[in-house]
Structures are given as C-alpha cells and as structure tokens.
Amino acid sequence: MPRPTTLADRELVSSVELGDKLAEAALYEKYSDRLYFLALSELHSPEEAEDVRAETFTRVLLALRDGKLRKPDSLSSFIVGIALNVIRESRRQRSGTEPLEDHESKLVGEASPERAFLDQEVSRSIEEVAKQLKPREREFLKMYYYDELPKREIARVLGVKEERLRLIKSRALQKFREIYRKLQTQTDTE
C-alpha cells in the first residue's frame, strides 16, 4: 500500500538536517498526536505520555540534525523506535524509584488501562449508544469487551450467529463515532 507521507517525510528530514526551524515545527505538528497516543497506550498515564513525547522529539531532532537517519523514508519507524526506547526507560525509572506500595497500586490500576482514554464526551457518547441498542446488543458488548468472553461462547449464550456479533460491534462503533464527533463539535464551538 502506498504511504502518502513518505515524500513529505523525506523533505522534512532534509530540511531538519539543514537546521530549518519551520521544518522542525512541522515535524512536531505531524507526529505529536501519534506519539502521545502511543505513549498513552503503553504507559496509561497522561503525565508520563507527555514526558515521553517531549523526550522523544528532543532525541529525534538531535539525531536528524546529526544526519543519523540513513533512510528518510523510514522516518515514522525511526520515531516509533526512539519512542519505545524512551518508554522502556520510563518504565525502568518508574519501577526503580517508586516505593513498593505505589508500584503495587499502579499495577492494580493497570487492570483498567483504558481509563486513560476516558473523558466526558466518551462517557456521554457510550451512554447514548447504549440507549439506541437492543438489550441483547448491549449484553454482547459487555460480555465481549468487559467480561472478555470468547465470541463463540457469547453467540451460544445470546443465541445468535458469530457473524452477527461482528455486525453488532461495527454498528455500535459507527454510532459511537458519529455521536462522539457531534459532541466534540459542540464542545469546540462552545
């Protein structure tokens, strides 16, 4: 599959190597959200994700200025690699500096890492999606995502075919996407 950002990445890399500050800003603009999301997915802490984003960009810019990226087409892989290294260091640092009790409590907290992605719009959107779904469809979502039962088991309990479950899932996600976007638009305009 073609990668639409490849050409731009090559230009960005060469501009950064030449010390172009605007190119550095453009690089940050392009990968900032992705880096934050990746770090949040791994660490489940907004504060740590923010730190990882800042540290990763510092290292990426230093490396690019020194001309250490030999294949400019692979910029995204290069950034992901550095980010994962920073994340590993962050984890090591966390486990080394935290008191045992704090570390244990964070491990307990990590039983629900998705909390990092929750906000008011997400909760409201899910509530509205739930209202639009049939009881059996809501039950499926709970059994699948929360109880983490296998699809076959859920299909047997609910008395539906497995293919049907996939359809329910994609429809629910689609409704969620629409409502979430509307709420975001409302929030942005307020």
Place this chain on the structure above:
Amino acid sequence: MTHQQIQDNEVIERYVRYQLTPAERQAFQEHYFACDECFDQVQMSARFIAGVREASRSGVLTAEHDERSARSSILPAIFYPNRIRNWAVPALAMCFLVASLLLGVWAMSVLRENQRLSRQASEQSRVAEELQRSEAKIRELEASGTASAEQLEALRKENERLKEEIATAAQQRETQVAQVRQSDSNVPVINIYPMGDTQRSGGGSDVNQLRLPRGAGKFVLILSDFQSGYHNYRLQFTSPAGRIVMQRPGLKADRNGEIRVLVTRTLFGAGEYRLKLYGQNNAIAEYVVQVE
C-alpha cells in the same frame, strides 16, 4: 503490515485490547504513524472500548439503567427523533385540550358568580338607601304632625320589611363568604328536627346529636318540619346555662320548606342547646341539639 491485513485480522481492536505480540504491536504502531486513517480508527476504538468497559462497570449497559436514563436524556432530541412515540403527540394534545376546556369552564363560572354578587351588592345598597329615605320621612312626618297614625304605622311596617330584607341579604352574604373560605367538603351539614318529631330525629328522642368532625370550623344546620308560610324567620340559640348566645334574624325557607343556617363552631362548646324558631315573633318550632 498492510491495510488488508489490518482489516482481516482485526488488528486495530487487538492492538487496543493488548492482544498483539510485541512484534505485531510495533509493526502496527509504525503503520499508524504513517497512516491517517488507521490512526483515526485506533483512537476511536480505544475510546469506544474504554467507554464500553466503564459503562459495563457502572451499569450503564444494563436494561434497568436504560429505562431510567430514557426519562432524562442528556443529549438534545436531534440525536433521537424516533424517541417521541407516535402516540405521545396526540395524547399530549388531548391533555392540553381538556385542560384548556376545564380552565374555560372554571373561568366562566367565576365570571358568572362575580356578576351575581355584583347584582346582589347593588340591590342591597338600593334597599339600604330606601330604608334611609323611609326613616327620614317618618322623622319628618312625626316632627310636622301632619301624618295620620295609619300612615305612620304603614311606614313603620315598610321599614321593618326593609330591615328584614337587609338582614336576610347579610345572612346570605355571610354564608357565601364562609363557603368561599372553606370548601363545601369540609363543612358538615346536619339535619335537625323539632321536638315532637321524634320519628324523624331518630332513636325515639327529641335530642338532635351533633357529632362534628375534628377540625370543622363551621357547620350548617338544616331546620325542617316547622310551620311554614312566613316571609322571614328568626332563630334563637340558648346555651346549656339558659343564656341566649346567638340570634339569626332574616332567615328564609327554601323551596323545600327548609332553612339552612351556617354556624361557627367556636361559639358552641359541648352541651345541650335549645334552638327556637320564630316567625313574626311567634315561636313556631323548638329544636334540642346536643353538641359533642
């Protein structure tokens, strides 16, 4: 990792649910760093799954919660035009219509009552003026000595009639005011029968028992079985100690030959009272009432 592989293998969902191997995970991360569409999808999936898990925890996905929340939607109705059921609109319209109709009937009755009271008030002032004129004429004739004894007597009788008329109007007004201040349902209405009419007063006794509910500030006595035919009546209340505690002149019998008298409860403690009914100063009936 290609788009097709990502779709076929549900990679996005497995990434969010931490079900990919470390190598697969990094491969997908490198992909969404370069792919706007996949980055958008993975963000949305992460939010969706986080929301579903949280909703499962808090009970939002249960049927009971759905019923509760249906009554208090947090989003505007633009999301759910179908929520307003087909029957709701005509039902609401019907309720509104009935409410408007009742309001109209009530307003009409209030208007008519106002008109009636206004007519009564003007009639009373007319009678009062007539009485004043009549009294002034009597004084004038007495002073001048020009009127015969018959003329003066006729004028005095006319005066008496006017006074009785005013007293009757005052009694009616008092009853109406009391009825307005206190709803009919709270005013006990008690039939009493005169002495000698033991068959109807019940229990073979001349005594009419008054068992008033607690909190009743007023009550209405209905006097029946008396000698009718008088224009006005007067009722005299005598206490158990033999003292006259109240008189009600200007009473009129209704078309059933009964007299209704509104009485204030506070004037009557427990005990036996005697009520004498007069017509043209003649005692025509006597009632014995035992207030409990």
